[in-house]
Amino acid sequence: MFSTTGLFKGISCPEGERCNIIHCIFSHELRPQAVAVPDQAANKKRKLSEETDTKPPVSSVTISSGNIANGSTTTSQPKPATTSSVPPKIPKTLQRPVSPPPKPAALSKHVPAKPAVKESLNPRMIPNDPAGHAKRTLFLKHLHAQMERLNNEVAKGSHVKKADLTMSSDVLIRVALDEEEKIARENHKIYANVIKMRVAALKKMTVNEWIAHVISNIRVELQEKQTKLPPPIDTGLPLEQEHIVLPHLITDQTNLAKHGYVPTPPTDEEIAEAKAGVAASLNYEVCDRCKSRFRVFEERREEDGALTTNGPCTYHWAKPITPRREKTDAIKGPKEAIYPCCQELQGTPGCTTCETHVFKVSEGKRLASILPFINTPENSRPVKGPNGKPPNAVTFDCEMGYTVFGLELIRLTAVAWPEGHSLVDVLVRPQGTILDLNTRWSGVTPEMYSSAVPYEEKMAMDALLPPPPPGSSTSLSSDSPASGPLPIVSGPAAARDLLCSFLTPTTPLIGHGIENDLNTTRLCHPTIIDTIILFPHPRGLPFRFGLKMLTKRHLGRDIQMGGASGHDSLEDARATGDLVRFAVGQRFKRLQRDGWTLNDGVLMPPLPGGPPPTEDSKALGAGSGVKRQRIEVDQHGSSKKLKEG
Template sequence: MSKSKVPPTNKEPEPAQTLVSRLPAKATAPTELPPSATRTISPPPSKATAAKSIVNSDAPVALMPRKLKKEPSTYARRITLLKALHTHMKPQNDRLLKATKPEIKALHLSPNQLNKLAVDEEEKIAITNPSVYENILKQRLVKLKGMTPEEWVKERRAAIALENGEPPKKAPLKRVDTGLNSEEEIAFLRTLKCEQKGLDAYGYVTQLPSDAEVNETRLALESAAGWEECDRCKTRFQVFPDRNEQGALTTGGEYTKRLSLVMPFIQTPANNKVPKTSAVCFDCEMGYTTNGLELLRLTVISWPQHKPLIDVLVRPLGQILDFNTRFSGITRDQFVNAKEYDPANPQPVRKDLRIIDSPYAARDLFLSHVSPDTPIVGHALENDLNTIRLIHPFIIDTVLLYPTRQGLPFRFGLRKLAKEYLGEEIQQAGAAGHDSYEDARTTGELVRHKIKVEWKLKKVDGFEIRDGGVHPPMPPGAPPSQAPNMRPTIPTADMTGLMGAKPATKRKLEDEGEEGSGEEPPLKKVEV
């Protein structure tokens, strides 16, 4: 049977009538997290790979380090540190028995459970920080020695919540004190604009694909008859509706021409309604559909105030195959029962997210808050901009503000940057997934931290912020000058030796020597 021709790429396709994206708002759905959210990898293990057995919490656990492929230290040294860790944990655990409140006393661990806690923690440090294993463990011992009973109780409750897939309760993210007011911060932000020349080799889309390129890709997909290679397990499979997260099903990575077939790219249009002194942070959460990786949640906040502007769920164009809950934080129950977005009442409600009709509607909503001259702040912005199919000329990307020693395509994860520069633990919800609002706000604070550091240096050199710009010191007797168009003053990844390098594949490379844990997925919010 011959296939009908696909309409031109500049025509907006209607969202597919899918089993998930078109269910009525009152439909019932399972409240449990999907299997893909709670296992190590979403696709089932191959026959050649032995599946991990479920650990029995009551099984006897010896106070001995677990054997690892890459040992961080000698086995004798690991035993010594493990026993020291257990010794420092025991007094904290014993104090719980003296508590008067039953809910606190219930946190007490049996000797076997305490052994398991110490062995698990030592193993985690050995795996995630092998190069600084002893330093991290010694720091942990010092912390345990000075820990109050209240801090131990808080730590135990957070660990239990994490095991149960519940987001841990924590204090709001502390704001960085830059020494500047909001208007001055926005003026300085413009000096951090990231140059995009050469970034197209690393997933950033800087120009629209031609019609010829899009048509060539369309013909290639038609000849493939729906057969794909899974992004995560590399299994060959055929795309069709009604697949679920039990099998190989994820595809549609960062290939620009293919993305244009699903939803065309556009350049940010002019918008006179947007103030020239505005800036935004944004973050996208994605899941897998029959069209590949698509937008499921859009979060936009103002910068530097971090006021919520947009936070909506989005019905994709294809049929949902996997909500990718472990990284997106979106569950089927939340998505199916979401109320329709009301333009007359656009104020975001994080605990009761509304749903918008399509990625096109979500993009239009986003474009109502930006113009080509609006700084867009984010982490690994190529993923978010590609998801909403937008080419924007003014970006501030924390991947480029905080480069690795090697430069692109290696990059630091957002969680590592937050821990190192803000002293904050983010993305700790485990199986419950990421929070796009938390990610956007953290990114905004990382940029403010960069401004704090850079402004301190420039202030010493005599620079001033006035008239909406950052001005160098004037020679004695010189008349006031106009605000100069300053070039970026922050270090970015050295592109000189990489311009002729092979373009990045779908997966971004994390700096293994720096990132350590490897929990952050190579493709943003996508499990590998």
């Protein structure tokens, strides 16, 4: 049997106030009664109501004098108070800060908002692409065209708040990207139909309807997005102790050759063989863009001053992308790959023209015939960074341009890890005559070369300036751009010497696809951390994840948004260092699960007889020689060798 007393709690008692039943099954309204309350009741918490602002709080003094909180009085005459009247205190709940907190100043009408990252008209990456990059690009262009038409009509009209309703080109691109991404994520199976209906609706939309849409939706969404910042990187370690996990991330040197590294400098015999091969081929090369054969001259040809033959180069600057497979492919036939740069099928003539053909050299012995490789030299006194300490690790990135000697170094950037202080950021004068600066990818322009100052003069000028205050320019954030003209050095060897001044053979050198940077710098370094190896592609080589995609996935940050203006090596170097910080946090959690402990800044392995090693701990044990040496030193407990490790 179940109790039936709870079935009538929602019904008022028929007797009302006349009911004298102690445990009545009906509902009764509770009313405050004038009952004497001890003095301690004034200190108890009470619930705030609408009457709090107009009526004083109930205390033993007011009750004893006959004044009840609800305004009723007793029949007895008020007695004179024997104690002094106590002024009512403001409850602690009214003294707390307002929740939610006030909006940041960037949303105020009088304070300009922080400028957003510039984006190009290129669909954003999402986990499950509903239609493929080519179709999404086509739909995005139609969507942006209609938005641009309506935005131009608002700008031409005679509206009172025309300046507030008109969006700039960058904001308009961001709005189109947001709407296309939202449709792709929320309508995966019917993406094409939904976005076609949206484009058709924009075609029929009037100016007044567009203004109402901008006021109600777009402006609010833009303000919300401007206040959102990527979450900070939490490694579980203080910033100055993150380097102790780096030995567990060092790449195994025995597998570097298959990634394109040159682990040891080529011998003199191999260099002589490479030079003989180039001489026998009469300097004929294969264009790195259009794949046609041409001849290159180290010096300009006397009769016409040409550097290359076979006319101008016509090519597609983007790699072809195969559309997503569908169930109807068995009936309609397989889909052909499309170039995202012009939406043309693979095999069609190029959409971009360059004056000369270009080529790239990848073979180690031929690279050494142009500029010899060196091993990282011993360095007993590394140069200190802006914080006054030698860097625990160095993250570096290079930009390359095409010359008559192939793909050469034209910019080198190095930052301290994990702080992100800029150590070196210089332009490099290549050895050969420049054919193409490759600005779309390198970001280096002829104007940067013309405005550059020699590195020695820049250092002399900086030495005359007073030292910056702590925490100003020495602690650059990961998204602050380089300011002022860059200095320039005489050649790749000079840039390599600057990089090696901060390194020792045991200093971890961090980069993304670092084999390209090391090969153009002609450096063989034994302690390498490559984010391509840290975050491998599930399909294996030769597939790789790009730095832009990894930064967006793991850090929630957008980089390389310059479009045709190219990349910024300083931004790429700092993004690579932050990816390694993210990997350090993940690896430190695994080490803690496997029994590793942190004692006085030293990472200690699990004690003998502990839990059996997991698959992660087995993988950690198969690391580089530097890591094994550090673990052995930790077990012996020698403080002198621990510092050396």
